[in-house]
Amino acid sequence: xxxxxxxxxxxxxxxxxxxxxxxxxxxxxxxxxxxxxxxxxxxxxxxxxxxxxxxxxxxxxxxxxxxxxxxxxxxxxxxxxxxxxxxxxxxxxxxxxxxxxxxxxxxxxxxxxxxxxxxxxxxxxxxxxxxxxxxxxxxxxxxxxxxxxxxxxxxxxxxxxxxxxxxxxxxxxxxxxxxxxxxxxxxxxxxxxxxxxxxxxxxxxxxxxxxxxxxxxxxxxxxxxxxxxxxxxxxxxxxxxxxxxxxxxxxxxxxxxxxxxxxxxxxxxxxxxxxxxxxxxxxxxxxxxxxxxxxxxxxxxxxxxxxxxxxxxxxxxxxxxxxxxxxxxxxxxxxxxxxxxxxxxxxxxxxxxxxxxxxxxxxxxxxxxxxxxxxxxxxxxxxxxxxxxxxxx
Amino acid sequence: xxxxxxxxxxxxxxxxxxxxxxxxxxxxxxxxxxxxxxxxxxxxxxxxxxxxxxxxxxxxxxxxxxxxxxxxxxxxxxxxxxxxxxxxxxxxxxxxxxxxxxxxxxxxxxxxxxxxxxxxxxxxxxxxxxxxxxxxxxxxxxxxxxxxxxxxxxxxxxxxxxxxxxxxxxxxxxxxxxxxxxxxxxxxxxxxxxxxxxxxxxxxxxxxxxxxxxxxxxxxxxxxxxxxxxxxxxxxxxxx
Numbered sequence: 001x002x003x004x005x006x007x008x009x010x011x012x013x014x015x016x017x018x019x020x021x022x023x024x025x026x027x028x029x030x031x032x033x034x035x036x037x038x039x040x041x042x043x044x045x046x047x048x049x050x051x052x053x054x055x056x057x058x059x060x061x062x063x064x065x066x067x068x069x070x071x072x073x074x075x076x077x078x079x080x081x082x083x084x085x086x087x088x089x090x091x092x093x094x095x096x097x098x099x100x101x102x103x104x105x106x107x108x109x110x111x112x113x114x115x116x117x118x119x120x121x122x123x124x125x126x127x128x129x130x131x132x133x134x135x136x137x138x139x140x141x142x143x144x145x146x147x148x149x150x151x152x153x154x155x156x157x158x159x160x161x162x163x164x165x166x167x168x169x170x171x172x173x174x175x176x177x178x179x180x181x182x183x184x185x186x187x188x189x190x191x192x193x194x195x196x197x198x199x200x201x202x203x204x205x206x207x208x209x210x211x212x213x214x215x216x217x218x219x220x221x222x223x224x225x226x227x228x229x230x231x232x233x234x235x236x237x238x239x240x241x242x243x244x245x246x247x248x249x250x251x252x253x254x255x256x257x258x259x260x261x262x263x264x265x266x267x268x269x270x271x272x273x274x275x276x277x278x279x280x281x282x283x284x285x286x287x288x289x290x291x292x293x294x295x296x297x298x299x300x301x302x303x304x305x306x307x308x309x310x311x312x313x314x315x316x317x318x319x320x321x322x323x324x325x326x327x328x329x330x331x332x333x334x335x336x337x338x339x340x341x342x343x344x345x346x347x348x349x350x351x352x353x354x355x356x357x358x359x360x361x362x363x364x365x366x367x368x369x370x371x372x373x374x375x376x377x378x379x380x381x382x383x384x385x386x387x388x389x390x391x392x393x
Numbered sequence: 394x395x396x397x398x399x400x401x402x403x404x405x406x407x408x409x410x411x412x413x414x415x416x417x418x419x420x421x422x423x424x425x426x427x428x429x430x431x432x433x434x435x436x437x438x439x440x441x442x443x444x445x446x447x448x449x450x451x452x453x454x455x456x457x458x459x460x461x462x463x464x465x466x467x468x469x470x471x472x473x474x475x476x477x478x479x480x481x482x483x484x485x486x487x488x489x490x491x492x493x494x495x496x497x498x499x500x501x502x503x504x505x506x507x508x509x510x511x512x513x514x515x516x517x518x519x520x521x522x523x524x525x526x527x528x529x530x531x532x533x534x535x536x537x538x539x540x541x542x543x544x545x546x547x548x549x550x551x552x553x554x555x556x557x558x559x560x561x562x563x564x565x566x567x568x569x570x571x572x573x574x575x576x577x578x579x580x581x582x583x584x585x586x587x588x589x590x591x592x593x594x595x596x597x598x599x600x601x602x603x604x605x606x607x608x609x610x611x612x613x614x615x616x617x618x619x620x621x622x623x624x625x626x627x628x629x630x631x632x633x
Contacts, residue, residue, distance in 0.1 A: 094546045208509075212428045215507050235490070235623075237578075238594045240602060242612035243620035250619065271598035276622035302613075 030057045033078035056083050064115030072112035080105045148227035173217045177210035221348040236315035239276040241269045241304050248284040259291045260299040269306050273385045274361050282357040285350035285376045286315045293319030311382045319374040327367045331355045407433035410451035412442030425510045436592050439463035452467045457483045473499035479520035489623035493577045519573035534569045541569045561604045568628035577625040
């Protein structure tokens with residue numbers, strides 16, 4: 001019974017501790033033998049002589065299982081000597097009846113060998129298990145490291161892509177209007193006197209419209225920075241959907257007086273609880289994009305209605321449309337499809353900003369093919385929210 | 394008579410004080426304003442601007458909000474302590490709360506940078522006109538279609554009387570009295586419902602909607618009442 005229990009004891013321990021070194025094994029042998037002698041001396045009052053030998057047997061098995069065969073044999077000898085010297089009559093001598101003594105020694109030695117073998121086999125198995133376990137852990141760690149490397153590489157290449165897109169956008173979208181402005185101004189300065197009024201006006205118009213384009217681009221960069229830094233504080237207020245549309249359309253008309261619009265707003269739509277200037281800007285960007293791709297003789301259609309508990313504003317242009325596989329990407333920063341290159345004002349930021357601003361309100365922007373498959377429908381949808389009671393504006 | 398309000402007689406040019414730290418903007422405004430027959434005074438800092446206004450006076454002040462020595466809003470408040478001269482502030486587009494703050498601190502109107510010179514000139518003319526109209530004679534707005542008689546409290550559309558509730562009329566009258574200029578949302582709420590109703594912007598939207606409907610205006614393509622989101626309402630005196 002005791003042996004059975006002791007067999008499992010080292011197994012549990014072995015998992016947590018490495019097998020003791022030989023020197024420690026022999027020290028353990030001496031210590032355990034001494035301890036066994038003390039315990040046997042204390043227990044002598046209640047136990048018979050043959051029972052006392054079991055205490056020493058216990059010690060032998062204990063050492064055998066905790067270390068290796070060598071220390072176990074030493075323990076067996078020490079225990080035999082202690083048993084003989086302290087407990088077998090005549091006490092304090094090593095004299096014994098040969099038969100009795102030899103049997104005890106042999107029993108102790110046999111137990112030591114058997115338990116030692118068992119223990120070292122167990123220890124080996126535990127070690128093998130532990131090695132396998134470590135290997136699995138190492139493999140897992142390596143896999144994680146590889147995944148992390150891969151992720152870092154992907155982020156790095158994404159950042160790199162964005163950076164080069166930003167650089168090329170800045171150099172193109174800042175330089176093109178500047179080149180036109182500098183050129184027109186220089187031309188007017190040098191040859192203005194020789195030009196007729198119409199040519200002078202055309203050059204001056206270039207200066208103004210390119211300057212305005214530059215201003216819109218810089219506004220876009222600033223908006224993008226505000227969105228990117230997460231410093232965009234929503235200052236919600238009630239505003240009419242028709243008022244937002246009226247403001248955005250009016251602003252675009254000032255830049256591009258030629259653009260035509262058809263606007264339909266469901267008269268049942270009440271005011272909406274949003275940050276007015278941000279949603280107006282988002283709407284402006286979508287309308288500007290539609291105006292850019294709309295043919296001259298076709299109007300940009302704006303339709304606003306309530307669908308369930310959401311506001312839906314569709315902005316439809318009759319331009320060349322967007323291939324299906326590119327539709328989701330038009331909201332990416334600096335993405336501008338090489339579609340119908342007419343009037344390209346490609347900042348590639350307007351729709352990304354729109355998505356950011358609408359997203360901040362819990363809404364979405366999506367692109368669909370236009371009605372009858374012609375052109376593009378850009379759809380802004382925003383939840384109708386109520387201000388929390390008692391919220392200060 | 395207020396010392397900085399010179400009579401706008403043909404012999405004396407109307408004087409415009411421009412306070413802006415950008416030399417290019419000062420040059421642009423100086424040339425443009427002179428071309429329109431205005432007398433121009435220039436200042437590069439808030440301190441200089443206030444000094445010029447105090448010592449020499451001006452009929453209109455064009456004040457940049459981003460001055461190097463002092464917050465434009467702060468300078469505006471100081472001017473308003475002793476002068477009622479019309480002030481047009483120059484501000485940046487994305488700062489709609491700054492516009493409201495400037496208007497509530499006593500600015501008469503704002504123009505967003507970068508501005509178009511014709512737009513700026515139109516705003517200055519509106520300010521000079523409202524300044525020249527004595528407050529006692531209530532004006533009549535009439536563009537041939539919509540007629541708002543502030544003395545008789547009558548509104549007609551194409552000759553037909555328009556029936557407005559008290560609040561609806563109060564809103565329209567307030568906008569017409571400030572025709573061409575923006576009236577901020579806090580100001581509208583204060584004047585229509587009193588100072589304790591600054592949160593009731595939902596009522597305001599409903600009320601504006603009703604007035605528009607009764608005078609046949611469309612917020613999505615405004616002819617008379619335009620919304621400047623986040624700032625306020627502007628009555629368009631001369632539809633484009």
